[in-house]
Structure formats: structure tokens, C-alpha cells
Amino acid sequence: MTSHTFTSSPPLKGRLTVPGDKSISHRSLMFAGLAVGESRITGLLEGEDVLATAAAMRKLGADIERLGDGTWVVYGAGLGSLLEPRTALDMGNSGTSTRLMMGLLASHAVSATFVGDASLSGRPMNRVIEPLSQMGASFEASSGGTLPCMVRGAFPAVPITYRLPVASAQVKSAVLIAGLNTPGITTVIEPVATRDHTERMLTGFGAQLEIGEDKGERVITIHGEADLTAMDVTVPGDPSSAAFFLVAASIIPGSDLVVENVGLNPTRAGIVTVLKQMGADIEELNAREVGGEPVADLRVRYAPLTGIDVDPAIVPSMVDEFPVLFVAAALAKGTTRCTGLEELRVKESDRIAVMAAALTAAGARVEEQEDGLTIYGTGGEPLNGTSGEPVKTHLDHRIAMSMAVAGLTSKNGVEVDDTAPIATSFPSFMELLEGASR
Numbered sequence: 001m002t003s004h005t006f007t008s009s010p011p012l013k014g015r016l017t018v019p020g021d022k023s024i025s026h027r028s029l030m031f032a033g034l035a036v037g038e039s040r041i042t043g044l045l046e047g048e049d050v051l052a053t054a055a056a057m058r059k060l061g062a063d064i065e066r067l068g069d070g071t072w073v074v075y076g077a078g079l080g081s082l083l084e085p086r087t088a089l090d091m092g093n094s095g096t097s098t099r100l101m102m103g104l105l106a107s108h109a110v111s112a113t114f115v116g117d118a119s120l121s122g123r124p125m126n127r128v129i130e131p132l133s134q135m136g137a138s139f140e141a142s143s144g145g146t147l148p149c150m151v152r153g154a155f156p157a158v159p160i161t162y163r164l165p166v167a168s169a170q171v172k173s174a175v176l177i178a179g180l181n182t183p184g185i186t187t188v189i190e191p192v193a194t195r196d197h198t199e200r201m202l203t204g205f206g207a208q209l210e211i212g213e214d215k216g217e218r219v220i221t222i223h224g225e226a227d228l229t230a231m232d233v234t235v236p237g238d239p240s241s242a243a244f245f246l247v248a249a250s251i252i253p254g255s256d257l258v259v260e261n262v263g264l265n266p267t268r269a270g271i272v273t274v275l276k277q278m279g280a281d282i283e284e285l286n287a288r289e290v291g292g293e294p295v296a297d298l299r300v301r302y303a304p305l306t307g308i309d310v311d312p313a314i315v316p317s318m319v320d321e322f323p324v325l326f327v328a329a330a331l332a333k334g335t336t337r338c339t340g341l342e343e344l345r346v347k348e349s350d351r352i353a354v355m356a357a358a359l360t361a362a363g364a365r366v367e368e369q370e371d372g373l374t375i376y377g378t379g380g381e382p383l384n385g386t387s388g389e390p391v392k393t394h395l396d397h398r399i400a401m402s403m404a405v406a407g408l409t410s411k412n413g414v415e416v417d418d419t420a421p422i423a424t425s426f427p428s429f430m431e432l433l434e435g436a437s438r
């Protein structure tokens with residue numbers, strides 16, 4: 001464990017570029033690894049989670065190479081031709097790699113065992129085991145439907161129509177990816193729209209995928225067995241990583257920062273909407289499209305924030321950004337109420353309980369509910385910070401970075417018990433923070 005104390009920061013200034021989007025990076029390696037031919041990926045996030053996906057795809061037969069200039073070259077194993085991995089697939093901390101790859105294996109006649117770190121080994125896999133079992137795959141999970149978990153894929157698998165019981169892009173993607181190698185039409189019904197990177201990128205790789213609507217629900221169909229054709233992918237910057245700097249610049253007086261190349265897919269950009277509703281000064285510059293995704297540079301200047309009731313309908317488009325939103329709310333004027341957050345309890349950590357404890361330890365006033373958090377803001381007055389005991393991050397990168405941001409406006413600094421998990425999604429976080437606060 002590497003502890004670190006984050007202390008009161010001068011204004012954040014200048015320009016910085018956040019690394020590639022984690023969700024898009026996982027998918028680019030997986031789909032290129034299934035396509036016939038050579039795909040080149042630029043802007044790939046080289047965080048531990050994505051490297052776990054690369055390692056797993058190599059074990060399944062894809063040829064993946066990193067060039068000196070940071071371009072990743074992938075020669076696909078070919079859908080339907082996956083190799084059986086000889087050793088367990090170690091997915092580290094990454095729920096996305098695990099659930100999406102379970103979908104991939106489910107419709108191939110191979111077996112594999114998934115393992116992960118202590119955080120991932122506590123996370124629920126039944127949400128994918130259930131639909132993938134309906135398709136014909138079999139699973140031997142640890143008690144409570146967790147890792148280690150053995151998967152035995154089925155070929156041919158059976159196409160299903162599956163209505164998502166939880167708003168989860170990972171579950172949606174697992175079923176669609178299983179559908180790629182399943183003869184017939186696999187359908188996923190989404191009562192609430194979640195991030196649509198799988199749909200966008202699979203279409204780019206040549207899959208026959210249709211998106212419709214029925215009684216207000218999104219209906220996605222995929223035709224198998226598909227042939228994916230290699231293509232080049234440019235990965236836009238990750239809005240979930242940008243969020244730490246959007247909040248930090250909003251709450252540190254005098255800040256004026258440009259965060260470049262931020263992906264603003266509407267299924268991901270909820271944090272920008274909510275921060276603006278709280279009074280944040282965020283300007284979208286140079287709007288453009290990168291790799292089939294909307295992107296802009298965001299100029300964010302310090303602005304006093306006001307607490308709001310966050311609309312639960314916006315939760316799926318900012319599900320990973322609540323920890324840092326809680327920090328913004330802790331410095332805002334008045335009360336912020338967040339509800340509809342039950343999914344936060346099954347992320348890399350229980351993000352409601354862990355943030356409630358961490359913010360309280362840093363001097364904020366919060367009240368925890370089963371499905372949310374109420375935060376009583378200081379009105380801009382810095383938090384006291386921690387004294388003696390570091391805050392506990394429970395192997396959760398986003399807790400570590402959120403509490404780092406809290407430390408930047410604190411009187412005594414915030415000590416974070418372990419900054420190592422930051423490398424799962426944002427290896428250059430500390431360096432960029434240092435550069436912006438110089």
C-alpha cells in the first residue's frame with residue numbers, strides 16, 4: 001500500500017489531456033481481437049484494467065502488439081476460433097473485462113477460469129451468469145456467484161431475448177457479445193439506456209446490429225454468427241477521468257483549466273450536466289467527432305457551487321462519477337441529495353458507504369441512505385481534512401482520486417491509505433495533477 005497526503009492546492013491552470021476512455025479501450029481490444037485482419041488502436045488507455053483485457057485476449061489467441069509510438073496493433077483470432085486458455089484469466093480489478101469476456105466465452109466451445117483481486121472477487125457475477133446460462137453456457141462460481149469462476153462455453157449457443165433487470169452496460173454487452181457467435185438473433189431490452197459503446201463499435205467492426213424502441217424501452221438486436229472486419233480505432237479521452245479535474249478546478253478558487261479531448265457521448269456525460277446545474281463554469285470548445293464518439297475540450301473555471309437534488313434518471317450516464325460529485329457537493333452551498341444509487345454498492349467498493357466514511361473522516365457532513373447520499377455542503381469553506389487516520393479506499397481507484405480532490409481544498413490535507421489502485425484507470429493522474437497545480 002502506498003499512502004499519500006493531498007494538501008491544499010494553488011489554482012489549477014493550463015491545459016491537460018486525460019488518457020483514453022476505459023470502456024472504449026476494453027472494447028477496442030476485444031473486438032479487434034475477434035476481427036479478421038489487422039486493426040490499429042490509438043489513444044488506448046494503458047491502465048491495469050485494460051492491460052488485463054489485452055492479456056486475456058492474447059491467451060484466447062489474438063496477436064496484440066504495442067508499437068513504440070503507443071499505437072496498438074491487433075491481429076484478430078477470428079470469431080468462432082478462440083483458443084482454450086491454458087491458465088486462469090486474471091482480470092485483476094476489472095469488472096468490465098470479466099463480464100464482457102464471460103459473454104465472449106459463453107458462445108465458444110472453450111472453458112476458462114476467471115480470477116481477480118480481492119475487490120473483484122467480491123463482486124456479483126450472477127447478473128451475467130443468468131442470461132449466459134440461458135444461452136447454454138455453464139458456470140461454476142464461488143459462493144454468492146463470485147470469482148473464481150469457471151465458464152464452459154457452448155457452441156452453438158441459443159439466441160435469447162433478455163430484458164435487463166439492472167441498468168448495466170456490462171450485462172447488456174455480455175449478452176450482445178455472446179450473440180456475436182450465436183446463430184440467429186439475440187435481443188437485449190434496456191428499460192433505461194446505459195452507455196452504448198458496444199453498439200457503436202460493433203457496428204463499426206461490421207456486425208449486423210439494430211437499435212429500436214418499444215414502449216419507451218431500447219431494443220438492441222444482433223445477428224450471429226457475425227463476421228467482424230478489422231478497422232482502426234481512435235479512443236477518445238475518458239470523461240470519467242476528466243471528472244476529477246472538472247470538480248477540482250470548480251472548487252479551487254482561481255482555477256482556469258482546459259481538459260482536452262473529453263468524450264461526451266450522451267450516455268456518459270451526466271457529470272457535466274449536473275455540475276452545470278450546480279453552477280459550474282464549464283465551456284465546451286472545439287466540439288468534434290473522434291472514433292465515432294462526440295468529443296470536446298472542456299474549459300472549466302472556478303465557480304461557487306450550489307447543492308441540488310440530482311435527478312435519478314441521470315444516474316446511468318454518470319454512474320462512475322458519483323464519488324467525485326459527492327466531493328463537489330461537500331464544498332457547495334446547501335444540500336445535495338443523490339438517490340437511485342443502489343448500483344454504487346456493487347462497484348469496485350461499496351461507493352456509498354466508503355465515500356460516506358471517507359468524507360466524514362475529512363470533516364464533511366453527510367447522511368447515508370440505502371440508495372443514496374445526502375451531502376450538507378460547507379458553502380466553499382475548506383474541509384478540515386484528516387487527522388491521524390488515513391481514509392480507506394478499499395482497492396477502489398475512484399475513491400482514491402475523489403478523496404485526493406477533497407484534499408486539494410482542505411485545511412490539514414487528506415491522507416489516502418493507498419494510491420496504487422489509481423493505476424487501474426488513470427496511471428498519469430498524479431503527474432497531471434502536479435502539472436496543473438504548479
Ligand code: S3P
Nearest residue numbers: 023096167168169170171319320
Ligand atoms: C462499464 C459499465 C459500468 C461502469 C463501469 C464500466 C462498461 O458498469 O460502472 O466502470 O464499460 O460497460 P455497469 O454498466 O455494470 O453499471
